[in-house]
Amino acid sequence: MSDQNISSFIWSVADLLRNDYKPSEYGKVILPFTVLRRLDCVLEATKPAVLSELVKREKAGLNPEPFLLKKSGQLFYNTSPLDMKKLMGDQDHIKENLFAYIQAFSPAVRDPKCRDECAGRPHRDEHASSEFGNGAGWAERHPAWSGAAL
Secondary structure (H helix, E strand, O other), X not given: OOHHHHHHHHHHHHXXXXXXXXXXXXXXXXXXXXXXXXHHHHHHHHHHHHHHXXXXXXXXXXXXXXXXXXXXXXXXXXXXXXXXXXXXXXXXXXXXXXHHHHHOEOOOOOOHHHHHHHHHHHHOOOOOOHHXXXXXXXXXXXXXXXXXXX
16 A cells, blocks of 8 residues: 555544544544554454454463464454444444453553553543544445454
């Protein structure tokens, strides 16, 4: 993807944020959600296997982390049954679901500063939901954020 295409995509997301956020605040919303979406896409193919492995290892009383890392095929995983599309589909509970989703990432991904700051952003204002879009939504905004391993 060319730099021009990436720039156009980011500006299209900024257009979604207009009126709910000041232009100086756009980066505080765009970057965290871009990263979350990218991580979500990378884990998408292995998510069912990771969730199944979690149940299996917890039932056996074992520390699931090394098994989950192997199943994810990455250096990180997420144990939430949610993904970005499911998060966006439940706007009434976005704050709680987003916080739970972030908490379900492996320790290598969870950053306490991002966790605390990002989890509160979607409902900073009760009317501030445009960052997720009402049509295609953030989770489907651009194909460049899909599937390939990091």
